[in-house]
Amino acid sequence: MKLELPYWTSHHNMILYSLLYFCEQNDQVFDVSFNAKIATGGAILYSNKQMIFLDYSDNMLFIDNPEKYDFYFKRSLLFQDYKENVHPLNLQVNFSYKALKLLMKFNFKDLINKTNRTEIVRAMDYFNLVTNLSHNAMDVRSFPKKAADNNGKIIFHSRLWNPDNNADLDEKIRRQSQNEFRIEACRIIKSNFKNVSVGIFPDELAKKIAPELLLDIKSTSKKEYFKSLRNADIGIADDGLKDTPGWKIGEYLLFGKAVVTTPLNTIVDDFKEHINFEKVQNRSAYSELPEKIEYLLSGKRYLEVAENNLKWSESYLHPKNYISRILTITKNTL
Structure with a gap:
């Protein structure tokens, strides 16, 4: 087995660390190389x-032609595109597994390649001193093994995207709608519930339009965020870039949390409403959040959903099964 990447980005962490895990468990050689001809956000196994x-793009559009490959797995896959040799990659999470060991698997020329620099620095940042996204801080070995009860605590840590920083009119409108949901969601949750951890990343835009919601900058590193997530029960999620599910929802699942989300517009296998998540009608329906949260709080339903999500994430996201699932599909659809 061999994996080719265009270069190492955070979009590739899930497949890289899953491959390392798979090779360890199955006594196989870890073989990764770089090929600049591969589309950014893509990988070839x-x-x-x-x-x-493997298409890890946020975009619903294909970054390569499926006809060129035996199988084409896509993260942001629309229902109408699920056909022939195309299959869903489901949700994505930025996690790691034995980061320093992974670094030792690379050739020296790949370690000093400037296109890989950002993730290499993050992988080397063992004590979370240099970056906000230390790979050691997101090692799956430290993730919860069972759902805990934190008395129904709600979490929603988010950020805003400045509409003025993009020239495309449609993208400006999308960002305005996204920002409105994130701000109003924080406000309505804070006003209706006491046991909460909600807020917005404190950049200049947030300071200007939502100063009462600013998170402490120290709490925004991956290490500190995961501490907050571990102590919560219900996670709020909305679409990320390109109106596709962001990475946050996958983190909720791997940490065994119940979820309230905006509608999912892409395929997520076996992920079912009222079993794995509750949803509001659309991105403008943030006023529905208290009702959805109250439903999960009633009789502590959030604990049952949390257990369901731990099981789901183990099957579809955790590195113990991530590569195996892909290989099983390719074997059974020959």
């Missing part, structure tokens, strides 16, 4: 004489 393209 070679297994059993098959070429398997």
